[in-house]
Amino acid sequence: MLQFYNSLTRKKEPFIPIEEGKVKLYTCGPTVYDTAHIGNFRTFLFEDFLKRVLIARGYKVFHVMNITDVDDKTIKKTVEEGKSLSEITSHYTDLFNHDLKTLNILPADHYPAATNHVDDMIKMIEVLIEKCHAYKTDDGSVFFKIESFKDYGVLTHINMAEIQQSDRVDSDEYGLDNPQDFALWKAYKEEDGDVAWDSPWGKGRPGWHIECSAMSMAFLGDHFDIHCGGVDNKFPHHENEIAQSVCASDTPFVNTWLHSEFLMVDGGKMSKSLGNFYCISDLIEKGFAPGEIRYIMLSGHYRTKINFTLDKQHEAKASIQRIQSLKDRLQDLKENSSDEYPDEKSNYDTALENDLDAPNSLALFFDWVRATNSALDKDALSRDDVAKGLNFISYFNDVFGVLPDSGRIPQDVMDLVSKRETARQNKDWAKSDKLRDLIGSKGWVVKDTPDGPKLSSK
RNA sequence: GGCGUCGUACCCAAGUGGUCUAAGGGAACGGUUUGCAAAACCGCUAUUCGCCGGUUCGAAUCCGGCCGACGCCUCCA
Structure with a gap:
């Protein structure tokens, strides 16, 4: 029985898809204003892992990942570099796609870009205004009225009354009913350059949160199974998504919310000034194999912080080689094929089904590796065992995706x-x-x- | 200030009331094997789980306090 820790209920609960055998999955994608770094990819790799486990367990997964190609940061970059928005975003989208391929991340079914769905967002905002969940301000912006949604804060347990008193909220937004109300539509400003769309409220651009609500609804419907992202997106992004979506559709929004923890580098936050800021291409240049990056990211549980250091490459390399060399040994002895697996697979599956317990499943897998090597040393493995073993390794790799492609020897x-x-x-x-x-x-x-x-x- | 996570061997990392004198991987060392290696296998490396109290027949696991690390609190995965 597949179980996930649902951030919404803060409990581990059995996973029951809305439609039997199918999973509708939405994962928050990148904002394409710069190269995605390994912290971003920790989350994307976690989502890839989730998807691979779902597929391995027989589910048909329909996966949507958005591309945020209009927001403050993309616009800022446009101004800085004197280029058009689409020049900037297509460049970084290409880089992102390249990294996805490098890391052997299974492609989503759709990668909708926000700018292609502005109409959907406008329609949704109109519905929210109609239902009195949103209001227009004098400058032509539209804000979501937090008060109008009694469940606001379900995900993060944030107490809005207290936040209002916090010093950290700077009220540079005027004309709001409540300083915590968030933007659905932002009226055009000079610094936006030529980035603007027409709307019933005048020229402007969408707020950040609305895109995920509109696009998930467009591709997955009002109510779907799983929504993922990094922990930092819980508030305000996912909290706001819930508010907008539930208020617009009057149905539940997402059944299971999964959030991956942060990646730390050298024990702290990754930062350019500390020189520990890495992108995928940086690591490849340093000689990391994609499988090694995957191994480092996936060998810790997704809900614990992992600490990335360059010397972990050694550990990952050795572990992967251990598996690869067993595979080679078995391959040399292979005489027949089989559809079956060793008995150990069942415990391995149980571990994965327990909230994607990768560390435990790896431990169980390595137990089997040792036992199998030992049997091979004693010449005590039957032809069927060899075939089953190769199946197991391939099944393992379907989920972890760490073994190198068998390269041709020059x-x-x-x-x-x-x-x-x-x-x-x-x-x-x-x-x-x-x-x-x-x-x-x-x-x-x-x-x-x-x-x-x-x-x-x- | 509010919300939350974490602290297990040299390093990474499971385990969350008894089967724990604590998985698994890396590293070091000793051994088997090898022309020498590599790989593999065997042995070895925490009577102890940040510290101090408490609950319990029994705690790494529950409760309280302290110390330490980290994150979120309006656009950062």
Whole structure:
């Protein structure tokens, strides 16, 4: 039984999709004003993991991830660089897509861009005004009236009365009924340049939260199964989404809210001034394999903070290689295929079904790895066990996606290996060792096994 | 100030009332194997779970206090 910790109820609860066998999933995507960093990707990788587990457990997943391509930050960038909004956003959207591919993240069914759904947002705002959940201010902006939604704060348990007294709220917005009311539509300002849409309230642009409500509704309907994001989006973003959506449609909005914790770097916040600010391309340049990045991000539970450090690459590499080398051993012995799995799969599944308990499922998987290696050493594995084992590794990798694609071995490396074999036959160990170093310098490791030399990439 | 998370070995990280003298991975060391390696396997590395009290027959797990780290509180995943 699949169970998730629902941020809304703050409890672990059985997952029951609205429509049997299908899951409608919405995940908050990037704001395309800059390159997404590894903190962003922790969340996207968590969502990928969730989706892969759902698929592995037999659900058909319909996944929508938005692209925020108009907001304060994108507009600011436009002004800074003297480019058009679409030039900026298409550039960073391309980079984002590239990183998704690099990290082997399963593509969503749709990546709607906010600017393509302004009409949907306007319609939704009109409904909210009609129902007296929103009001227009003198400058032509529209705000959501928090008071009008009695459940405001269900997600974050925020007490609006107290916040009002907080020093941190600077009321630079005039004409609001309540300083906490949030913008659905922002009236055009000089600094917006040519970024504007016509609306019943005049020229302007949508507020941030409304896009997710409008687009999730457009693709997934009023009421759907799972909505994910990083913890920092709980307030105000998701709280506001709930308010808008519920008030507009008069139906429940999302059944299960899942939030992933923050990524820390070197024990603290990632920041450019500390020099610990990394994007995916930075890590690839530093020699990280995509699978290693995935392993680091996925090996901690999604609801705990993980601390990213460069030296974790070593750990990830070693763990992945351990799995890969077992796979190679089994592959060499494979004689038949099978649809079955080792018995250990059942506990592994149970761990994943328990709120995506990746650390535990990894531990169980490595238990099996050791047991299987041990059996192989004693030559005690049947043909069926070999086939089942390969299935298990492939099933494991369907969810974690950390094993490297089996790369082709370059011809020059193959030649060096056969030269070395000749040297070894002649017991010319000095030459043999030299050749091994040379092969190593080309990025490959030779292992001498009773069945001859085996190559693996470093 | 409000809300919330966390503190387990050299490092990462499970476990949340008894089966815990605490999984799993990395690292170090010793051994088997190997021409030497690599990989693999075996052994070894916390009688103890930030500290102090309390509840209980029994706590890493519950309660209280303290110390420490981190996050959110209007646009940051």
